[in-house]
């Protein structure tokens with residue numbers, strides 16, 4: 032095997048957690064009890080847990096040591112100052128507001144930066160991000176390039192913003208009716224697809240002409256930086272840190288879920304350069320999160336996040352991370368299983384439209400595929416299709432995303448290539464009797480972010 036293609040883990044294992052597999056019969060029983068929603072399974076019943084890469088990271092020995100350095104003062108914790116310094120150094124923003132996780136930052140930003148009726152263009156949507164934008168009167172508009180909606184098109188930087196779509200939106204509604212551009216690096220729901228530096232630069236140039244702000248969803252900015260180093264001309268010799276720093280030089284601020292690229296289990300933050308906006312964010316953070324020096328995170332967790340961020344930009348770490356994900360994708364492609372191509376930074380997305388051509392989108396093929404994969408193998412994944420997309424706020428109709436997918440999300444530093452072999456074998460086996468996957472219907476549909484707690488039953 033080419034070691035550079037799939038490098039070995041750049042760490043050795045110091046603590047282990049036993050996993051066990053329950054019988055197929057038991058898996059079928061608990062999946063039914065969970066209403067065919069993998070979010071409602073007990074973790075104890077799961078063998079390999081690829082539900083999400085959010086908060087499922089394994090921390091390093093240095094991070095655990097940092098946990099002991101927690102300064103749990105209600106105000107002015109030294110851990111906040113360390114975290115603030117690290118973020119300022121890596122991201123380059125002036126101001127940092129900690130929040131309990133990413134959506135806490137989205138809540139604050141949406142409240143202070145959106146006036147009701149303003150448009151909020153973004154490169155595809157994310158569930159919680161769009162929810163907060165709409166809750167604050169924003170009108171979400173998808174301006175990602177068309178190719179991102181097509182699972183089968185293998186092009187680099189599939190997460191890029193289509194500048195013509197952005198220009199058309201400005202022409203139609205005027206710059207004053209655009210709250211800000213929300214640019215995600217990488218684009219989770221497009222399959223973890225990266226955005227090129229050139230695209231970020233061009234978005235900055237265009238928005239500067241009109242005085243429109245740009246806020247990044249920075250959640251997977253380190254994975255994005257790796258793709259730039261690997262695939263964008265002129266970046267091969269730059270460090271990951273330099274690339275991350277340049278990335279944010281084209282933004283007015285960002286929201287961050289610490290639970291992904293920061294290599295911790297909880298936390299998040301909001302950054303900006305504008306002092307007035309910062310003051311508004313500080314006024315609100317005390318209402319929703321806590322003092323501006325902890326924002327809902329324990330001191331020890333801020334310290335671990337500070338160390339995690341520094342580890343995340345180490346080349347050996349991020350190279351292994353992205354290539355380990357690609358390893359799973361390569362195995363599935365070789366077996367003819369339809370996935371979103373190219374493989375993204377944090378997950379492999381099964382293309383449920385091609386996996387289950389016998390089901391219509393209204394029969395929730397991705398939801399059902401995720402349930403079947405668990406019953407088949409004990410592997411937990413997540414629906415990212417029509418169920419996740421929810422309903423249009425005004426018409427009550429389902430949003431109908433072109434991408435109907437099941438996400439196999441790889442936690443950071445948690446599983447080995449052998450685990451991914453097990454996952455690949457399970458998916459390939461299921462693909463061989465895919466006609467057995469049945470359609471589902473709702474028995475309980477929550478009004479907001481329904482995918483988290485909805486329940487289903489088989490249609491026949």
Ligand SMILES: *Cc1c(COP(=O)(O)O)cnc(C)c1O
Pocket residue numbers: 085132133134135157159160215219248250287288289290298299
């Ligand atoms: C996870 C995620 C968020 C929200 O962050 P939480 O920490 O889960 O609240 C926002 N955007 C993207 C792209 C995410 O993946």
